[in-house]
Amino acid sequence: MSAVRRFIGSPEGVIGALLLLVLAAIALLAPLLFPGDPLRIAGRPLLVPFADPAFPLGTDRLGRNVLAGLVHGARASLLVGIAAALVAVAIGAIIGTLAGFAGGLVDEALMRVVDAFQIVPGFLLALAFVSVAQPTLPVVIFAIALGAWTGPARLARAEVLSIRERDYVASARIIGMHPLEIALREVLPNAIPPVLALSAVIVAGAVLTEAALSFLGLGDPNIVTWGSMIAEGRSVLRSAPYLSIVPGLALVATVIGVYLFGEGLATMLARRDRA
Amino acid sequence: MNRALRLVGRRAISSIPVLLIVVVGTFFLLESASGDAVDAYLVSIGGGDAALVAQLRQSYGLDQSALSRLWLYLGSLLRFDLGWSVGFNRPIAGLILERLPNTLYLMGSATALSFVFGTLLGIVAGAKPGSLRDRVLSIGSLALYAVPSFWLGLVLSITFAVQLRWFPTSGIETIASGKEGLDRALDIARHLVLPVSALALIYLALFLRLMRAGMAEIWRLDFVRAARAKGLAPSRIVLRHVARNALLPVVTMLGLQAASMLGGSVVIESVFAIPGFGRLAQEAVGLRDAPLLMGIIVVSALLVICVNIVIDLIYVLLDPRVGASEVSS
Numbered sequence: 001m002s003a004v005r006r007f008i009g010s011p012e013g014v015i016g017a018l019l020l021l022v023l024a025a026i027a028l029l030a031p032l033l034f035p036g037d038p039l040r041i042a043g044r045p046l047l048v049p050f051a052d053p054a055f056p057l058g059t060d061r062l063g064r065n066v067l068a069g070l071v072h073g074a075r076a077s078l079l080v081g082i083a084a085a086l087v088a089v090a091i092g093a094i095i096g097t098l099a100g101f102a103g104g105l106v107d108e109a110l111m112r113v114v115d116a117f118q119i120v121p122g123f124l125l126a127l128a129f130v131s132v133a134q135p136t137l138p139v140v141i142f143a144i145a146l147g148a149w150t151g152p153a154r155l156a157r158a159e160v161l162s163i164r165e166r167d168y169v170a171s172a173r174i175i176g177m178h179p180l181e182i183a184l185r186e187v188l189p190n191a192i193p194p195v196l197a198l199s200a201v202i203v204a205g206a207v208l209t210e211a212a213l214s215f216l217g218l219g220d221p222n223i224v225t226w227g228s229m230i231a232e233g234r235s236v237l238r239s240a241p242y243l244s245i246v247p248g249l250a251l252v253a254t255v256i257g258v259y260l261f262g263e264g265l266a267t268m269l270a271r272r273d274r275a
Numbered sequence: 276m277n278r279a280l281r282l283v284g285r286r287a288i289s290s291i292p293v294l295l296i297v298v299v300g301t302f303f304l305l306e307s308a309s310g311d312a313v314d315a316y317l318v319s320i321g322g323g324d325a326a327l328v329a330q331l332r333q334s335y336g337l338d339q340s341a342l343s344r345l346w347l348y349l350g351s352l353l354r355f356d357l358g359w360s361v362g363f364n365r366p367i368a369g370l371i372l373e374r375l376p377n378t379l380y381l382m383g384s385a386t387a388l389s390f391v392f393g394t395l396l397g398i399v400a401g402a403k404p405g406s407l408r409d410r411v412l413s414i415g416s417l418a419l420y421a422v423p424s425f426w427l428g429l430v431l432s433i434t435f436a437v438q439l440r441w442f443p444t445s446g447i448e449t450i451a452s453g454k455e456g457l458d459r460a461l462d463i464a465r466h467l468v469l470p471v472s473a474l475a476l477i478y479l480a481l482f483l484r485l486m487r488a489g490m491a492e493i494w495r496l497d498f499v500r501a502a503r504a505k506g507l508a509p510s511r512i513v514l515r516h517v518a519r520n521a522l523l524p525v526v527t528m529l530g531l532q533a534a535s536m537l538g539g540s541v542v543i544e545s546v547f548a549i550p551g552f553g554r555l556a557q558e559a560v561g562l563r564d565a566p567l568l569m570g571i572i573v574v575s576a577l578l579v580i581c582v583n584i585v586i587d588l589i590y591v592l593l594d595p596r597v598g599a600s601e602v603s604s
Contacts, residue, residue, distance in 0.1 A: 116296035118531075119579040120572055123538030124556055128301065128568055131560040132308040147538075208423050212542045215425050216557060230426055241433045248426035255421035 006268045013264010019257030027074040034068035038224045042068070046240055060229075060243050061236055069224045070250055076214075076225040077254055080141055081207035085199050087145035088206070092152025093188060093195055099153070100160030100191075101183040111157070114150045122147020126209060130218045137220050144209045148202050152195045159191035197269050200262020204255045211251055226251050279588055286587060290580045297576045298569075302348065305565040306341050313337060315563035316361055335361060348569075357570035362562030367570040371552065375574070377447050378540055378552035380463070384471045386529070386536060389478035394518075394525055396479070397486025401521065402513045404491040413487065420480035424539050428473035428546040435469060442468050445548035470547040474539055478532065485528055489521030523594060530586035534579045 007013050026033070045063040047055050057066040099110040117125075122144075129143035163169065164187060172182045213219050214227030221228075226247040233243030313331045317323050323331075332338045336347065351358065357367035400412035436444040443449070448463050493499060494517060502512050541553030548554075552571065559567040 112293055113296055115290075115293040116300065116576075119290075119293060119534060119576045119583075120297055120301075121534045121538030121541075121575055121579070123535075123541055124572055124575060127541065127556060127560055128304060128572065131563075131568070132304060204421070211423050212425055215423075216542065216545060218560070227423075230429065234429065237429065237433060238437055241437075244426070244429050245433075248423065248430070251423055251426065252418070252421050255423075256418060259417055259421060 006271045010264045010267040012260045016257050016260025027078050030071045038068040038072040072224050073226040080210040081203045083141045084144040084206035085202040088148035089152045092149040093156045096153040096156025097188045100157040118150045144206045156191045204258040286584045301572045358566040360567045362564035374552045374555045385474035389475040393479040393482025394486045397483040398518045401487040401490025416480040416483045425542040425546050431469045447549050470543050485525050493517045530583045533582040
């Protein structure tokens with residue numbers, strides 16, 4: 001309960017949480033708000049915003065409802081952002097814990113792999129991965145996670161190195177727990193909170209990467225995303241710039257919400273440590 | 276100087292196994308794709324019979340096993356040979372060398388601008404944490420950092436190229452303008468203003484936030500209180516004591532961001548149709564040209580390694596303690 005109070009104590013966190021709640025509600029209610037495929041043709045093409053009450057944000061080059069696309073796009077952005085961050089944090093936490101706990105050659109080898117992933121631009125890696133596999137949603141999620149797990153891995157390893165010297169780990173060793181069991185059941189859960197604080201940055205990065213991938217036409221073509229809407233609007237950029245501007249604004253609002261929420265989380269954790 | 280040289284040598288040697296992991300990993304990733312460059316080529320020429328397919332595969336070495344091709348690839352890498360691009364029908368190394376300068380201009384100027392203005396504004400904000408200007412800059416930078424670079428590029432392009440017509444919308448220079456020397460350089464600079472701004476503004480926000488956060492931490496430390504108690508001028512405390520110490524983590528971040536900036540330039544180059552390294556990556560994906568994509572990833576890893584060695588050297592210059600302990604250990 002006090003964790004909630006600490007979180008409410010930071011105004012940034014509350015604004016971020018509210019923004020994300022609204023977005024999540026929109027994403028969840030999308031099929032009710034705009035039933036049917038948002039990619040279907042709904043009306044006259046290139047209708048400007050605020051002209052027709054049936055299409056408050058107008059229609060695109062093919063006569064698709066922009067507002068419907070926007071609402072459905074929130075699903076893809078949030079889903080990919082959160083799922084990619086979860087995968088990245090999970091991979092990073094496991095590898096970082098193993099490296100920190102095993103030490104020696106295993107640590108050395110795993111950290112060189114982390115280095116290798118860090119010197120390849122994550123976006124190029126995602127590009128290569130999506131081009132090799134088919135551009136479906138799970139592939140995009142995994143491709144983005146591939147470029148994002150090194151941060152959590154380093155952090156988890158550093159945490160483990162400090163945790164493994166503590167008394168409760170020593171006692172677990174003395175009662176004869178298997179090293180793998182100690183790593184996964186005693187060390188990992190305690191190494192996770194600081195890694196979680198980092199996860200807001202990862203979610204934000206994942207949302208932006210997903211948008212960039214689908215902007216380049218490498219997303220799932222059967223799903224409407226904000227990135228693909230911006231790319232769609234590019235061909236009529238001179239006559240109908242709003243088609244590219246509006247989905248971008250939605251992206252900015254989402255990422256700001258994630259950042260603010262993350263700052264709230266960080267303040268909350270900092271206050272817990274100080275208490 | 277000797278110390279710096281030894282540091283470079285050590286870093287170069289320790290990056291060899293990492294680079295090897297990159298090469299082998301990328302090779303097997305691209306190997307797992309269904310369809311190769313010959314398939315893509317056949318589609319583009321409208322198909323062919325089995326004999327032609329076999330002959331093409333043989334000429335590109337695609338009929339051999341993956342392991343023996345990996346071995347050959349590693350051997351040719353030692354001779355700086357990146358192989359042959361099927362999609363462009365020319366050597367990959369030459370193709371990359373031709374495209375790389377455009378990306379380096381873009382990245383170099385964006386990095387320099389964002390670092391200089393980001394840290395300066397960070398000092399302005401961090402000089403007085405909690406003040407009005409700190410809040411304005413903090414909120415502004417948070418909002419800016421949330422903007423996707425490609426979208427910012429489009430918005431800048433709509434405003435300054437389409438509406439105001441101040442800058443060209445795309446390309447790296449005016450085609451067939453016959454410009455030489457300084458004129459040509461100015462022409463390229465004019466083409467780069469918008470893409471560089473799109474990339475630099477976002478990293479400016481990052482450096483601003485880092486610098487500000489670092490300074491806010493340092494204000495709490497004892498030596499700052501001591502400097503105050505000594506009666507040093509506030510401007511001297513801000514610049515010589517607080518900002519100077521906060522700069523080191525920002526320099527570290529500069530190295531960590533090198534890879535992400537290279538990735539970001541892929542999208543920016545696509546928005547502004549700049550024939551650079553990043554756009555080449557996108558073209559390689561479109562052409563299903565695995566060796567080209569492989570070469571691009573290897574070269575970008577090399578580039579990031581080089582940037583990080585340079586950053587390490589800067590670090591040694593800024594903080595003599597770092598280099599000393601690094602080399603002796």
